[in-house]
Amino acid sequence: MWAYESVFYQIYPLGFCGAPFENDGVAQSRILKVKEWIPHIKKLGCNAIYFSPVFESDTHGYNTRDYTKIDTRLGSNADFKEVCDALHKEGIKVVLDGVFNHVGRGFWAFQDVLKNRESSPYVSWFNRIDFGGNSNYNDGLWYEGWEGNYDLVKLNLHNEDVIQHIFHAVEGWINEFDIDGIRLDVAYCLDHGFLRRLREFTDSKKADFFLLGEVLHGEYGRMLNDMNIHSLTNYQVYKGLHSGFNSANMFEIIHSLLRQFEDQPWAVCRGAHLLSFADNHDVSRIASIINDPACLPLVYAMVFGMPGIPCVYYGSEWGVKADKSQGDPALRPSFDAPEWNELTDFIARLAKAKVGSKALNYGNFRSVLLQNKQCIFERKCDSERVLVAINMDSAPYTAHFDAGCGQATDLITGELHDFGGGSELPPHSAAFWLMER
Numbered sequence: 252m253w254a255y256e257s258v259f260y261q262i263y264p265l266g267f268c269g270a271p272f273e274n275d276g277v278a279q280s281r282i283l284k285v286k287e288w289i290p291h292i293k294k295l296g297c298n299a300i301y302f303s304p305v306f307e308s309d310t311h312g313y314n315t316r317d318y319t320k321i322d323t324r325l326g327s328n329a330d331f332k333e334v335c336d337a338l339h340k341e342g343i344k345v346v347l348d349g350v351f352n353h354v355g356r357g358f359w360a361f362q363d364v365l366k367n368r369e370s371s372p373y374v375s376w377f378n379r380i381d382f383g384g385n386s387n388y389n390d391g392l393w394y395e396g397w398e399g400n401y402d403l404v405k406l407n408l409h410n411e412d413v414i415q416h417i418f419h420a421v422e423g424w425i426n427e428f429d430i431d432g433i434r435l436d437v438a439y440c441l442d443h444g445f446l447r448r449l450r451e452f453t454d455s456k457k458a459d460f461f462l463l464g465e466v467l468h469g470e471y472g473r474m475l476n477d478m479n480i481h482s483l484t485n486y487q488v489y490k491g492l493h494s495g496f497n498s499a500n501m502f503e504i505i506h507s508l509l510r511q512f513e514d515q516p517w518a519v520c521r522g523a524h525l526l527s528f529a530d531n532h533d534v535s536r537i538a539s540i541i542n543d544p545a546c547l548p549l550v551y552a553m554v555f556g557m558p559g560i561p562c563v564y565y566g567s568e569w570g571v572k573a574d575k576s577q578g579d580p581a582l583r584p585s586f587d588a589p590e591w592n593e594l595t596d597f598i599a600r601l602a603k604a605k606v607g608s609k610a611l612n613y614g615n616f617r618s619v620l621l622q623n624k625q626c627i628f629e630r631k632c633d634s635e636r637v638l639v640a641i642n643m644d645s646a647p648y649t650a651h652f653d654a655g656c657g658q659a660t661d662l663i664t665g666e667l668h669d670f671g672g673g674s675e676l677p678p679h680s681a682a683f684w685l686m687e688r
Contacts, residue, residue, distance in 0.1 A: 252481060253299075253344060254432065254461040255524045256612045258555075258602045259562035260297035263532040264305050265312050266583030267565060270324035272310055274357075280326035285334045288565075289341055291589040295568060296602025299344040301434055301463075303532055303583075305331060311579065312348070313436060314355025314402050318420035328427060335428040346432040346461060347424060351417055352440045353396075353403040356388070361404050365390055376413050378405040397440070408445040418452050425456050432461030438478060439466045447479045463526055471511065472519040485525035485559055487511070492529060492553060493537065496546045496643060501626040504553065505618050508628070512558045512616035520558075521615070527559035530567055532583050539572040545679040546643050548597045552663075552681030555601040556630070556639035558616050568595045597663075604662035604683050610635035611662075611683070620652050625676060627652065637662065638684040642676035649673040659684035 264270075268281035282305070292300065304312030307320045321331045335345050354361060360373035364380065374380055377394055384393025386401045397403040406413055424430045433453070435441060446464075453460040462480035471483050488507050495504040511520040529537040529550050541547050547570065555561045569590040573581045605611045614630035614637065621627075624644040630637045638659065642648045654670040661668055662683040668674065676682070 252461065252524075253459055254463075254481065254560055256606060257299040257344065257560060258297045258605060259299045259301050259346070259526070259560060260292050260295065261301045261303070261528075261531060261562055261564045263303040263312075263565070263583040264325055265303075265322065266532075266580065267585060268325060269585035270322070272580065274307070274309055274316075274322070274324060276323055278323045278326065280330045282321065282325040282330050282334055286337050288589055289337060289343070291591075292343065293341055294591075294599060295563065295595065296599045296606065297563065298342060298606065299346065299431070300338060301346045301562065302348060304348045304350060304436075306350075309355035309357045309402065313350050314353075314357070315350050316355050316357040317359065318417065319423055332428055335430070339429060344431040344461075345428065346434055346463065347428075347430050348436055349421070349433040350436040351406065351408070351445075352437045353405050356402055356404060358404065365392075368392065375410050376407055378407050397437070408442045414445060414448065418449070421449075421453065422456060425453075425460075431457075431459075432463065434463045434465065435480070436465055438464030438480070438483070439469065439474070441478075443477050443479075450479045470519055471525065472521070472523060475520075475523055481524070482560060483523075483525050485511075485527050488525075488557065488559075489528060489534075492550055493540045496550060497540070497542045499623050499643065501621060501623060501641075501643070505621050505626050505628065508557055508616055509618060514615040514617060523558075525559045526562055527554045527557060528562045528564065529554050531562070531564050532579075533575075534582070535575045536564075536567055536571055536573045536582065538567065538570045539574050543643075544570075545645070548594055549641050549643055549679065549681050551594075551598050551601055552639070552641055552683075555598075555605045556611065556628075556637075556641075556681075556683060558614070558630070561602070561605060563598060568598050570594050600663050601683075608635065608637055608662060608683075608685070610637040610685075620650055622648075624648070625650065636686040638682075638686060640674070640676055640680075640682045640684065642678065642680050645678050647678055648676045650676060654684075654686065656687045659686045661685075 307317040307322045321328050364371040379395045381393040395405040463482045466483045467486045491504045491507040610630045610632050614632040617629040619627040625642045627640045651673045659668045
């Protein structure tokens with residue numbers, strides 16, 4: 252699967268392109284801005300892009316009006332095809348956000364229900380519509396809104412017409428934009444029967460089509476099997492990242508990774524490829540919550556060194572700050588142009604190391620050395636072994652352990668490392684040691 256050897260770059264298009272929050276119906280080809288960023292994305296070392304919602308919606312993209320039409324605020328389908336073609340030409344895969352659990356109030360079938368009430372042929376497309384009730388929109392009917400949000404109208408994924416409508420839209424995305432995968436919004440809410448059918452459908456339309464599920468909690472290994480998809484968002488380790496670095500507690504991070512990936516029967520995600528991230532469009536920027544700025548590069552070293560598929564959120568590669576308490580729009584800004592600094596350069600070297608290493612892409616996980624402020628863990632596959640070493644302390648640390656060989660090459664710097672007499676880890680440092688066999 253191509254995704255297992257990828258580094259993702261996430262863009263939230265409506266924010267990235269500076270579109271108005273409310274859908275004003277004014278067509279503007281803002282999405283073409285992505286083409287200007289392709290050299291930056293390539294230089295960063297990313298070979299896949301995940302677009303948050305691009306389809307016609309009421310406001311923020313997750314309240315869809317039309318699954319077949321690019322949001323007017325972003326441009327036309329032809330504009331987006333131009334973007335996808337340009338990305339594919341540069342060897343960058345394209346994954347779109349599939350919001351199938353709910354739609355917006357502006358969704359055409361729901362508008363028909365509001366207009367025609369009981370006589371609408373689309374009443375059964377939605378969960379639990381009650382014409383004797385009411386919502387906070389005072390429609391004279393009640394319906395199930397996702398998690399009580401009545402701007403998000405819950406779809407009935409047991410209705411065959413709804414399923415076929417979604418499948419027809421997905422087929423259109425593949426045929427029109429040649430997309431390579433779908434990120435399933437709130438996948439933990441989706442019917443497993445629907446997910447199994449979606450997997451069968453996409454497998455039949457395009458080889459190696461990637462399905463990524465958004466999940467927050469749960470037993471990820473079991474969920475992967477039950478959902479029959481390729482990957483899940485690794486929120487469990489995400490939370491341990493900033494907590495572990497801020498409290499100088501590497502045990503928290505490593506124990507989370509051992510629970511998920513250790514090469515033991517009890518590891519819940521052994522052999523899985525979860526999506527790893529330091530931040531995204533729904534959470535505070537990592538630069539805003541890491542107390543010591545010197546640890547920020549080390550967070551990314553952990554994201555790229557641990558098992559999984561690393562994903563970088565646009566802007567965070569040069570240390571942009573934003574806190575969730577400021578509201579979602581603050582997390583999803585527009586930048587005039589990408590920036591490049593020491594952090595960006597470091598992430599680019601991590602990406603190059605990850606993409607080029609079979610052990611970092613497919614290797615198992617074993618803890619080698621663990622202290623409050625230091626960790627060394629092994630990623631090993633049949634043909635390659637890499638040790639990831641991180642020192643978050645402001646002082647150097649000399650690590651004594653059995654490396655199993657005398658020398659290694661640091662995949663981040665290209666420098667030769669000798670294990671004789673102990674391995675000194677400089678302050679606030681990370682190394683990816685490719686071991687001599």
